[in-house]
Amino acid sequence: MEVSLAVRGLRKAYADVVAVDGLDLEVRAGECFGLLGPNGAGKTTTIEICEGLLEPDAGSVEVLGLRWASDAAELRQRLGVQLQETQLAEKLTVEETLRLFRSFYRHGPPVAAVIGMVQLEEKRKARVGQLSGGQKQRLAMACALVGEPDLLFLDEPTTGLDPQARRQLWDLIERFKTAGRTIILTTHYMDEAERLCDRVAIIDHGKAIALGTPRELVAALGADHVVEFATEGDGLEAGALEGLAGVRAARAEDGFMRLQVAQLHVAVPALLDELARRGIGLTELRTHSATLEDVFVSLTGRHLRDGD
């Protein structure tokens, strides 16, 4: 299988913090690969090293079989990049911005076609400063696509967007996927990773702590469901619940008890019986199918959105 990106033993430290700490990754041609992790996990540093914007302290990066040290000019022609915080020139129009970016690349679709791809036809003559957040993000995406890249890097493509704009952007990314492009994206939204990514690496403290398809990662929990409940008063120990039928793991947090559960129809009656036996009243009970968020919680004890 053709490998689009191979990262080995990557390390990058800043003055006060190790951002990337011995990371290995392999992204195959044609897949959408996600780096999922909380803010500050080292995702952006990793992706910027892959984009040739940062120098690693140690480790090797091979992109499309090429290396930054020797093939930078060739690589820049073949990569599409969307950075997390870029604000494009506000005084230019959508069309002018894309014509500028188009002029940097040897080949690619005509500007009008790219505008069509990201559905900004009506905003063609509008100044960038007048676009909404979602439109700006679609324009940033268009700038990444204008050189017809073999590999597309998207850093937090939907951060800060409202739900509707996020869904629009997801549709867009899904269309590129079906066109067979290789995409590497970072996100701290587990729903985004689940929906878009063929494979996901969960990143925490600069290391990949889990790797697989979203389905595999969730399945590795050994629990398809999560039960969360609150009771009157405390006095309930997590350990006491781990023995219940169908419960894989239990953890108390923020006044809630979280149970990872293989079979809901077995575990919930067992839980209710146990609470009744102890005479503890239930104030809240909810269940959901296990997600990548639960995978992250079970691996780190923290939530993806912690510290947002």
Added chain:
Amino acid sequence: MEIRWQERSLVQLTLVRFREFWREREAVFWVFVFPVLLAAGLGIAFRNRAPEVLKIGATGKELASALGQGKSLNVKLLDRGEGERELRTGAIVLLALARPEGGVIYRYDDTNPDGRTARLLAEQAIQRAAGVRVGVAESDDLVREPGSRYIDFLLPGLLGMNLMGSGMWSLGFSIVYARKMKLLKRLVASPMSRAEYLLSFLLARLTLMIAEVGALLGFGALVFGVPLRGPLWQLTLLCVVTALAFSALGLLVASRAQTIEAVSGLMNFIMMPMWVFSGVFFSANRFPAALQPFIQALPLTAAINALRANMLEGAGVSQYGGEMAILAAWIAVSFFAALKLFRWR
């Protein structure tokens, strides 16, 4: 496939510079309108007036009529009290008092040039009236030629100041803004040529410079008749060299700054001494000799001296070779340092 010229990246980058400048209306004002307004205002304020008739007072009819024979004096007959009051308030510059025993006393402020002039004119008039004749024949040959007026002196100064301001701002501000917005980072993640990016600023600067210089000089020449005595191509060359020197300085200032505040502060720090010392509004020679080596080494001083030499004296490049060398040195040193220090993120 043949790439059309307007699809070339250097052309696109330069077009972006023009668009950003033109759409920033305030920048258009400061570059094109402000210098013309300033030249107009100062030109009118300091225009050469018809020789002024000085107002003086005199006590006594005989004295007043004797003084009134001089054409340059406007004599008022006053009593002593009124005369003293008008002298204090500046309504007259000199009060001639007839002495009872014969003769005249002049009351005036000898630190006021008008007072001293009035004193000389009054003396001449009275002596003439008394029948004194001068021994040497004299006649006047008046010179009121363009080239020696304040506006003539001012315009090259304003031109230099404008080339400094727009050169530094257009590079410094745009580049730091792009860096702050992470646009620079985005651009270097694309295959854009970094050299072309910087070159686009110079190309746009030189093009706008032609319009900017044209507007100010055209205004000066048409409205005030400011002379352009030197060869025009040499004046153009001088403006190009000056624009490059300040663009290089602007690039240097922008090479590291991360915020608009930082770059504005740096630019004012660098431009302020030149506004004061480089002889925009008055001759730089008025400053003490000890300061002169520093003042003469400033790029704006060199630019303005050379502009005045070209425009007012009609001097050739060889006559301001020293100034050209100073500007060339500023270009070389600033560009070299800027490229060494420059950060794309």
